[in-house]
Structures are given as structure tokens and as C-alpha cells.
Amino acid sequence: MRPSSWIVVVALAVLGAILVEGVEAQNQDPRIGVWQNANNPGNVMNYDEIPGGGTRLRVDAVNAAGEVTSWWGYDAFFDGEWHPVTGTNRTAEEEDAWVELKNPFTTEIRYRRPAGGMLDRVLENVVSPDGETLWVIFRNPEGIATNIVTYNRVR
Numbered sequence: 001m002r003p004s005s006w007i008v009v010v011a012l013a014v015l016g017a018i019l020v021e022g023v024e025a026q027n028q029d030p031r032i033g034v035w036q037n038a039n040n041p042g043n044v045m046n047y048d049e050i051p052g053g054g055t056r057l058r059v060d061a062v063n064a065a066g067e068v069t070s071w072w073g074y075d076a077f078f079d080g081e082w083h084p085v086t087g088t089n090r091t092a093e094e095e096d097a098w099v100e101l102k103n104p105f106t107t108e109i110r111y112r113r114p115a116g117g118m119l120d121r122v123l124e125n126v127v128s129p130d131g132e133t134l135w136v137i138f139r140n141p142e143g144i145a146t147n148i149v150t151y152n153r154v155r
Helices: 003-027
Strands: 033-037 043-050 054-062 068-076 096-103 106-113 118-127 133-139 145-153
Touching (some): 068 096
Antiparallel strands (some): 033 043, 106 118
């Protein structure tokens, strides 16, 4: 092979690697990471990827010393199923979460009390286009927005 052919082969390999990396970055859930409540820094949300195409949410209450004093969370698989909410002072029978991926930047979360099956509240998580801000829009069971909380990406 001539030297110029090697340059072409190497250039194509590098270009291919860059394109694959870019596609993988675009496919990553923009919620993955750590988010801190803008008005209450002791409220921290952690989103992690889990096997099977889902995400794990853990919301921590953190004191001034940086210690987690309580937490709650759930696993979401975007499968149309209800999944138990667990955490400090919670049992799996107390609350369920159902999560739907509306688009790459928006999820809808519904919470219910399994005992009566009644819908408790509805939230939307919306990630900004730059991926640095996450808004949690709280809605009552009728769908009316009652509160919006802003979180900033920590990492």
C-alpha cells in the first residue's frame, strides 16, 4: 500500500470513531447526572443508567455537612408499568411511580398510592437544550401546573 493510501485509511478510521462517539452522546439520556435544587441546595437528584434501558432516580436530602439524612427513589424502564418507590422511612407498598418518555428532553412521572390505586400527583421533568438545567413541573391529578422547581446540573 502506498503511503498516501495509509493516510486515507487512518483518516477514515478517525472520522468513523468521531461519528460513532457523537451518535452515542446524542443517544444518552440528558437527565443522567447529578442535579441540585436551585432554591434548596440540600435537595439533590441523582439519575443513573441501569441495565435494561432504564434509569434509577435517587433524591437525597443533604445536610450542611454534606451528609445524606434521607433519600427516596425508584427505577424507571419506560415500559408502561408501575414501579415501587423506596427509601428512608418508606416501604414499597406506600407509593408507585410510572414514567413515560415524552421526547428526549421530557419525561412524565405519575405517582399513586397502590392501596387505593388513586393518582396522587403528576410531574414533568424537562431538561434544557444545553443540558444544564432541569425543571420539575408539578401538576395536580387534573393536569394543572401547581409549582415549578429548578435544578442545576452538578455533574
